[in-house]
Amino acid sequence: MATLQLQTVALAVLLLRLTPETPASAQQLSGCPDKCGDISIPYPFGIGASCALDSGFELECNHTNSPPRLIVSTHRQQLTGLSLADGEAIALLNAKRECYNSTYQDFNKNDESTASIMNLTGSTTYRFSAARNRFVALGCPNLGYFIDSTQCYVSGCTSVCRPAHWGSVKLGMCTGVGCCQSKIPPYIDLFEPYMLSFNRGERYTKFYDNTTTCRYVFLVEDKWIEKTYRDYVDYNRTDNFAVPVVLDWAVRSIGNCSAARHNRTGYACRGAHSDCFDIRDSEGYRCRCSKGYQGNPYLDGGCTDIDECRRKDEYPCYGVCRNLPGNYTCECPPETSGDATKKDGCRKKDRFTLALKVVTGISVGVFLSVFMCFWLYLGIQKRKLITTKQTFFEQNGGVLLQHQMCSGGGTGGFRIFSTEELEKATNSFAADRVLGRGGHGIVYKGVLEDKTVVAIKKSKMMEETQTNEFAREMFILSQLNHRNVVKLLGCCLEVEVPMLVYEYVSNGTLYHYIHGKDSKAAESAEALSYMHSSASPPILHGDVKTANILLDDKLNAKVSDFGASKLAPTDEAEIATMVQGTCGYLDPEYIMTCQLTDKSDVYSFSVVLLELLTRKKALYLDGSEESRSLVSSFTKAVKTGCHRELLDSQVRKEMTAEMLKEIVHLLMRGLSMNGEERPTMKEVADRLEMLRRYQQHPWAQAEGSPEENQSLLGMEQWSVNFQYRQQDVLDLEEGSTYMFSL
Known part of the structure; x- marks a missing residue:
């Protein structure tokens, strides 16, 4: 009884679910009822012929029952619901029942007249829904089936029993144990159910264990089966019950x-x-x-516009919603953009308009193209620059110099600089870094990365012969180490004319200090003597002048500028193709022979010594044409005995007659037109050192006899008659460089 009550309650709940609430689309013709009890009746259905589209849609509302029942006029089926949107009608159908006693004899059947049969034959409106209905045989053993209007078998299934000692089985699927189901084909217009019994016997004993009292067959909505028999249930029921059947309806008076x-x-x-x-x-x-x-x-x-803006659940809009006929718009609020149908889909509007984006894109594209071309151009130029630097480096003997530096022992701090290092040191050779300008080039003050202050000479030109010998000469010059020689720290070979890096000497040149109290001539002579006698091979300066004698912070003299320097020739036939030097200091024999010798430096130094004694320039324009050359003026004065008047007043005051005689003798030898008659730089240095000591000796301060003075000087008085021809005197303009090509 409890099971029967539960099944009855479940059926009642299902019927309530199948009775829909009145939808908005349940509209009816004017003056026609739109409900039967709680069931809405939309047109084309109608109660009475005048309210229905045709006879197939005509319905009756039976008020004798409570609640009233809705009946199809043509086939008398009871309906519990109608749907315009789905095209479905829900009808009620009694399940066919057969019950048996203990001897398995029929003892109770329900009324078989029309209660369990549904006939749609001849209907122009309704059809059994093949998609929504299932044929069910309930109870066991049970073989159920149904026939159509031609009395032919349509579909069926078999439900069998299981022994009780096998335990409970999960029967919710209704798959053949206690309950079975099957689909039905389309286009069925008659449902007439039947059941077959199994004969008791030894062959069928397995079908009769744990049998049910009653068996049923019926056509039912698929959802009803899923809901009613989805859990553990007992299929052994004995009551009568009705089930919902889904009917598809359509306007069938015309084909399509x-x-x-x-x-x-x-x-x-x-x-x-x-x-x-x-x-x-x-x-x-x-x-x-x-x-x-x-x-x-x-x-x-009957079709009215949907106001989508009022249905946020169906038509989400998180912006500004505007209803339109048959449609709607959902836009982001002003000053925002994005997808307003999504939460947080609207963002602050990008003022970067499409046109501006196009223009910007084109501009960026053009810029990138130009940039790539420029980048490629820079790359090509950089490669050319690297190639050019490497070419100059090899032409200037960089490979040879590196080899000599690696294999020749210590280099005394000498190194090869790159152009980038020197440009950085001089602030790209800025004008405010210029220390001086000369005939061979410009000297810049530079500061290296290690804060070392240097002087960098940027030469203007160089002979081909010099280029060929440059690396060897640089290596030899780097070995010079004398307190009175400006130290060569390195060179740069990545340019057409190599740049030289010297130690920085802070107090300028002897040329600018020539009016001071100390001439520093002896120190300069020692430096040149060292280059001629101690260097291996000997080095010829080639451009000795006061501007190339520097003074350090202690006013020590240092010979500098080896721009015209040469290694002493190993072959007497070796001569230059171009004479280099400064007018007023050039050896006349060098001008005529183009062969630089150690005696050429002696001549130039003699001019420096003469310039120091007279404090006059080697060439000057404030006299007559015959007296523009200091050498010419001095030799003429010696010839006439008036040379003392040419000396600086302070020199005349401090120099004794014997010293003056010795100095004049030394000068005249050094200024000789014939190089062989000139003393060596060692002799000049020794003589100047002796004169310096003599001047500092206390005996030199007192008047002594000529014999005593000669003894102090350590030499016999020379008696030399210096004869100069007028054409031997070179009249050259100040500041120019005389060049003589073979």
């Missing part, structure tokens, strides 16, 4: 939409925004409101 549109009088889709669509599984058509509209498409004006 195409034919119906040609017959506008009977065309059922009346609404202005109504669409027609064909039924997939059978003949006929149905109507529906167009997208964006709702209501009853079978009535004139």
